Amino acid sequence: MSLLKVDNIVKSYGNHKVLKGITFEINEPNILALVGPNGSGKTTLLNVMTNLLKADSGTVELLGMKNSDPNVFKKVAYLKDNTVLYPYLSGYDHLKYIQSMQKLPKERIDEVVNQIGISEYVRNKTSTYSLGMKQHLLIAMSIMNHPEVLLLDEPLTGLDPTSVMDVRLLLNTLSKKGVTILLSSHSLSEIDFITSNILFLKDGEVIEEDISEYQKTRYQLKVATNDLERVIPLTNTHKHLLMEENYLIYTSSEPNLQWLINTLQEHNIVVEDMSKRVVGAQERYEAIFKEIEV
Numbered sequence: 001m002s003l004l005k006v007d008n009i010v011k012s013y014g015n016h017k018v019l020k021g022i023t024f025e026i027n028e029p030n031i032l033a034l035v036g037p038n039g040s041g042k043t044t045l046l047n048v049m050t051n052l053l054k055a056d057s058g059t060v061e062l063l064g065m066k067n068s069d070p071n072v073f074k075k076v077a078y079l080k081d082n083t084v085l086y087p088y089l090s091g092y093d094h095l096k097y098i099q100s101m102q103k104l105p106k107e108r109i110d111e112v113v114n115q116i117g118i119s120e121y122v123r124n125k126t127s128t129y130s131l132g133m134k135q136h137l138l139i140a141m142s143i144m145n146h147p148e149v150l151l152l153d154e155p156l157t158g159l160d161p162t163s164v165m166d167v168r169l170l171l172n173t174l175s176k177k178g179v180t181i182l183l184s185s186h187s188l189s190e191i192d193f194i195t196s197n198i199l200f201l202k203d204g205e206v207i208e209e210d211i212s213e214y215q216k217t218r219y220q221l222k223v224a225t226n227d228l229e230r231v232i233p234l235t236n237t238h239k240h241l242l243m244e245e246n247y248l249i250y251t252s253s254e255p256n257l258q259w260l261i262n263t264l265q266e267h268n269i270v271v272e273d274m275s276k277r278v279v280g281a282q283e284r285y286e287a288i289f290k291e292i293e294v
């Protein structure tokens with residue numbers, strides 16, 4: 001059974017076509033990040049997926065059910081980007097409301113409070129909460145009902161580094177328990193810790209990537225300025241090599257460092273510094289969204 005199936009979703013606001021035929025599918029429990037610049041349609045897509053917004057055309061199935069089926073939301077939770085909390089109620093009141101609405105056991109409240117680590121302030125009015133405290137409460141509210149699918153619109157925004165780590169751990173724990181998570185985020189370095197499955201939204205469409213592209217390792221070598229002119233011909237003849245300012249970039253899925261060292265020695269090229277990293281969300285984003293400036 002497909003867990004999430006989005007088929008050719010089109011959505012416009014007036015003349016502005018925001019989603020131009022979005023199609024993707026998740027068949028196994030996984031974490032998927034939704035990435036794109038401001039205004040690229042992430043929130044619109046999540047709202048359409050959860051049927052808060054009607055698409056112009058296309059269909060969405062969640063856990064094998066149409067998104068218009070009310071039973072969907074017994075198993076799917078959505079944390080909206082601007083969910084409003086009641087300022088005069090405590091966090092506990094919010095959780096209690098969900099527990100009684102959804103007829104969950106009373107113990108579930110304490111379970112979630114402990115899991116998310118909000119016991120210190122859960123009895124205080126939410127008007128006294130910081131942004132991060134609110135975000136913790138919202139996540140707690142969204143997992144009350146043991147969702148199988150969790151849709152999160154920018155769950156890391158406004159969180160301090162410790163809270164980001166907490167949320168990251170929580171998402172990984174939930175994912176290991178079989179929860180499918182789709183989260184939008186602008187925090188590309190954080191996404192690298194959470195998942196390598198990324199859905200890039202560009203100009204109303206999902207960008208299909210060559211998966212082998214991001215299983216590569218990237219070496220960045222700082223080349224002595226005097227040697228630069230000897231490096232440039234190498235980048236024309238070797239497809240794994242390119243120049244970025246003073247840096248020679250070597251990217252490969254099966255890097256052969258001995259070959260690289262020999263080649264540089266043969267051409268009398270001095271390397272002043274070198275760093276290594278796995279190709280991540282930042283590089284993938286740059287490759288997709290880089291505009292050629294005129």
Ligand SMILES: Nc1ncnc2c1ncn2[C@@H]1O[C@H](COP(=O)(O)OP(=O)(O)OP(=O)(O)O)[C@@H](O)[C@H]1O
Pocket residue numbers: 013018036037038039040041042043044045
């Ligand atoms: N209610 C609305 N009426 C008209 N236009 C809208 C409405 N909501 C969103 N839009 C437009 O649709 C586009 C996509 O907006 P959306 O909020 O989905 O983007 P986003 O990717 O979530 O952006 P952000 O990263 O800033 O959260 C934007 O151009 C926005 O101006």
Ligand SMILES: [Mg+2]
Pocket residue numbers: 042043044081153
């Ligand atoms: Mg948004």
